[in-house]
Amino acid sequence: MSMIKIAIIGAGMAGLKAASTLHKIGMDVTVFEKSRGLGGRLASRRTEFGHFNHGAQYVTARHPGFNDYLHQAAEFNAAQNWQPNLHRGGDHGAYSGDTIPEVSGNLALEKWYQGAPQMNKLIRPLVEPFEIRKQHRITKIDAITPRSFMLHDDLDGEFGPFDGVIVTAPAPQTADLLRPLSPRFDPIGDVVMAPCWAVMVAFEKPLPTAFDAMIHPCPDISWAARSSQSNDMFHRRTPDPWVLHASPEWSRDHLEEDKERVIEKLLAALRDVSGVKLPELHSVQAHRWRYARTKTPLGRAQLNGMNGRVIAAGDWCLGARVEAAWRSGQSAAHTMIETLIG
Numbered sequence: 105m106s107m108i109k110i111a112i113i114g115a116g117m118a119g120l121k122a123a124s125t126l127h128k129i130g131m132d133v134t135v136f137e138k139s140r141g142l143g144g145r146l147a148s149r150r151t152e153f154g155h156f157n158h159g160a161q162y163v164t165a166r167h168p169g170f171n172d173y174l175h176q177a178a179e180f181n182a183a184q185n186w187q188p189n190l191h192r193g194g195d196h197g198a199y200s201g202d203t204i205p206e207v208s209g210n211l212a213l214e215k216w217y218q219g220a221p222q223m224n225k226l227i228r229p230l231v232e233p234f235e236i237r238k239q240h241r242i243t244k245i246d247a248i249t250p251r252s253f254m255l256h257d258d259l260d261g262e263f264g265p266f267d268g269v270i271v272t273a274p275a276p277q278t279a280d281l282l283r284p285l286s287p288r289f290d291p292i293g294d295v296v297m298a299p300c301w302a303v304m305v306a307f308e309k310p311l312p313t314a315f316d317a318m319i320h321p322c323p324d325i326s327w328a329a330r331s332s333q334s335n336d337m338f339h340r341r342t343p344d345p346w347v348l349h350a351s352p353e354w355s356r357d358h359l360e361e362d363k364e365r366v367i368e369k370l371l372a373a374l375r376d377v378s379g380v381k382l383p384e385l386h387s388v389q390a391h392r393w394r395y396a397r398t399k400t401p402l403g404r405a406q407l408n409g410m411n412g413r414v415i416a417a418g419d420w421c422l423g424a425r426v427e428a429a430w431r432s433g434q435s436a437a438h439t440m441i442e443t444l445i446g
C-alpha cells in the first residue's frame with residue numbers, strides 16, 4: 105500500500121482533507137502549494153499587532169461530517185465559536201441578480217466558528233506527517249503512461265512519477281492544468297467564480313460603531329468586520345483592526361484598479377454607511393482575490409478523468425463555502441481509493 109504515490113495540488117481545505125484521508129490509509133502523499141503558507145483562502149496576514157483574516161471570515165457546518173470536523177478542530181484549539189454583534193444590511197447589497205449559492209441560509213440558527221487564533225489554523229487537524237512542498241507552483245501535468253504522471257513547476261522542477269493526482273486550485277487554474285489532459289475536464293469551464301477586493305485597515309482609535317460585523321451594509325461592501333475577537337465595547341484593543349470585503353459586483357468593476365484607489369473608495373463607502381467619522385488610520389493594505397467565491401458551482405463533489413486517476417476538487421465543485429471544500433476533498437480521496445484499491 106505504501107507504494108501508491110499521490111500528488112495533491114493545493115494546500116487549502118480541499119487539498120488537505122484529501123491528503124489527510126489518503127495518508128491515513130497508508131498512501132504516500134505529497135502536497136504541492138504555490139504559496140509560502142497553508143490554508144489557501146482560509147487566509148491570515150500577520151501584522152505588528154496581530155493577524156487579519158482577509159479571506160474566509162467564519163465557517164458554519166450544515167453537514168454532520170463537517171460539524172464533527174469543527175468539533176475536532178475546537179478540541180485541537182484550532183477553532184473557536186464567534187458571536188459578533190451583527191448588523192444585517194438591506195436588500196440592496198444582497199448579491200441581487202448575482203447570487204452566490206450557499207451564502208444564504210439561516211445565519212441566526214447557525215453556529216459560527218473561526219480558526220484559532222487565526223483563520224488559517226482551521227486546517228491544523230489535517231496536517232499530518234506527509235510531505236508538503238511549499239512555494240511550488242505546478243504548471244503542467246504529464247501522463248507518461250495511462251497510469252503514471254509527472255508534475256512540472258515554474259522553476260523547471262520535475263516530480264514523480266505519481267499513480268494519481270488531485271488538483272484543488274480554484275476552477276480556472278484547475279481547468280488550465282487539467283483540460284490539456286482530457287476532454288472529461290471541459291465542464292470545469294462552466295464554473296463561475298467571483299473576485300473580491302479585501303481591505304485590511306487598523307484605526308488608531310476604536311471605530312465608534314455598536315457592531316463588530318456588518319453583512320451587506322451597502323451595495324459596494326458585502327462584509328465589514330472587526331478582526332479582533334473582543335466583544336467588550338468599552339475595552340477595545342487599539343489599533344482597532346477591520347477587514348472590508350467589496351461586493352462581487354464592485355470587485356468585478358474595479359478588478360484592475362490600483363490598491364490605493366480601492367482603499368480610498370472602500371473606506372469612503374464605510375464612512376458613508378457607518379455614519380461616523382473614521383478614526384485616523386494606523387495602517388491599511390489591500391488584497392485582491394481574483395477567484396474568491398463560487399457563483400456557479402460544478403454541481404457534483406469532484407470530477408475525474410484518466411480512468412479515475414486524475415481528479416479535480418475544491419469548493420467550486422459544490423458551492424462557495426469552506427464546508428464545500430472539505431466535502432469535495434473528502435469525495436476526491438474516496439474516488440481515488442476506489443480507483444486504486446477498489
Ligand SMILES: Cc1cc2nc3c(=O)[nH]c(=O)nc-3n(C[C@H](O)[C@H](O)[C@H](O)COP(=O)(O)OP(=O)(O)OC[C@H]3O[C@@H](n4cnc5c(N)ncnc54)[C@H](O)[C@@H]3O)c2cc1C
Pocket residue numbers: 113114115116117118119136137138139142143144145146158159160161162163164240241242243272273274277300302349393395396397417418419420423424425426427428429
Ligand atoms: C474574501 C473571501 C471571503 C470568504 N468568506 C467565506 C466565509 O465567510 N465563509 C466560508 O465558508 N467561506 C468563505 N470563503 C470561501 C472559502 O475561503 C473557500 O470556499 C475555501 O477556503 C476554499 O478552499 P479550497 O481548498 O477549495 O481552495 P483554496 O483555499 O483556494 O486552496 C487552493 C490552494 O491551491 C493553491 N494553488 C493554486 N494553484 C496552484 C498551483 N498551480 N500549484 C500549487 N498550488 C496551487 C493555492 O495557493 C491555494 O492554497 C471566502 C473566500 C474569500 C476569498
